[in-house]
Amino acid sequence: MAIEFTKYHGLGNDFILIDNRSASEPRLTPDDAVKWCDRHFGIGADGVIFALPGQDDTDYTMRIFNNDGSEPEMCGNGIRCLAKFIAELEEITEPRSYKIHTLGGLITPKLEANGLITVDMGKPRLLAAEIPTTLTAADQKVVNQPLEVAGRTWQVTCVNMGNPHCITFVEDVAAIPLETVGPQFETHAVFPKKINTEFIQVVRSDYLKMRVWERGAGITLACGTGACASLVAGVLNGKCDRRATVELPGGLLQIEWSEADDRLYMTGPAEKTFVGQR
Numbered sequence: 394m395a396i397e398f399t400k401y402h403g404l405g406n407d408f409i410l411i412d413n414r415s416a417s418e419p420r421l422t423p424d425d426a427v428k429w430c431d432r433h434f435g436i437g438a439d440g441v442i443f444a445l446p447g448q449d450d451t452d453y454t455m456r457i458f459n460n461d462g463s464e465p466e467m468c469g470n471g472i473r474c475l476a477k478f479i480a481e482l483e484e485i486t487e488p489r490s491y492k493i494h495t496l497g498g499l500i501t502p503k504l505e506a507n508g509l510i511t512v513d514m515g516k517p518r519l520l521a522a523e524i525p526t527t528l529t530a531a532d533q534k535v536v537n538q539p540l541e542v543a544g545r546t547w548q549v550t551c552v553n554m555g556n557p558h559c560i561t562f563v564e565d566v567a568a569i570p571l572e573t574v575g576p577q578f579e580t581h582a583v584f585p586k587k588i589n590t591e592f593i594q595v596v597r598s599d600y601l602k603m604r605v606w607e608r609g610a611g612i613t614l615a616c617g618t619g620a621c622a623s624l625v626a627g628v629l630n631g632k633c634d635r636r637a638t639v640e641l642p643g644g645l646l647q648i649e650w651s652e653a654d655d656r657l658y659m660t661g662p663a664e665k666t667f668v669g670q671r
């Protein structure tokens with residue numbers, strides 16, 4: 394039986410969305426996800442996202458498979474896409490917010506009147522055990538620590554935004570050989586659950602330029618959790634303000650780390666590109 398899908402992207406970070414409201418397990422296997430995401434032999438996407446029934450008082454549950462079949466806990470760009478997808482399934486046009494259960498905790502996207510989506514991404518977790526990483530003692534933060542990768546020492550800061558991130562500040566993001574360095578960060582022995590890696594150029598204290606190598610997906614045009622993690626890393630290193638624009642290859646995200654409630658708020662677009670069945 395053919396399954397209907399809808400393609401969405403958030404700043405070029407693209408996903409296959411599946412209406413999974415009638416079952417509590419994803420309608421595709423991780424293996425299917427690998428095939429569907431293939432850009433030459435399949436539909437093409439960075440990942441597959443399922444809209445499942447809510448649990449623990451939430452409206453919906455989000456599950457996601459990366460294009461290598463692994464399952465991340467959270468996905469920032471994906472949850473903006475999911476919010477728009479749900480609004481379309483429910484035929485909702487007014488601004489409203491949804492409580493979404495994820496493996497990374499409760500996340501609350503809000504559809505704004507201007508078409509953008511602001512997501513309450515929750516609080517960052519900073520202790521080494523929470524990342525997780527063995528780079529420092531379990532109860533210590535990982536801020537500006539040296540890490541040997543690809544024959545070079547990088548100063549890294551680690552942040553968990555539901556999923557794990559390792560951030561390095563560089564003079565020029567364009568000069569980073571992402572396709573060779575990225576996989577070596579991803580599979581480094583100090584990261585037991587692997588890692589998403591962001592390279593950040595501080596253009597101004599309120600404007601960061603980012604390139605990302607994603608765990609399980611490789612180079613992508615944008616990463617919402619990565620943009621949030623990078624702003625947190627910038628603040629921890631005294632390099633940026635608590636509110637900044639993050640420029641990704643696919644466009645701009647507005648990120649704020651609220652002093653009042655310690656939570657991250659991310660604002661950006663999500664767009665439908667097409668529907669189909671397979």
Ligand code: ZDP
Pocket residue numbers: 406459464465466467468469470471556557589607608609610613615616617618619
């Ligand atoms: O943590 C991971 O394995 C990521 N590949 C998940 C996807 C993150 C994403 N790019 C985001 O926007 O947060 C979709």
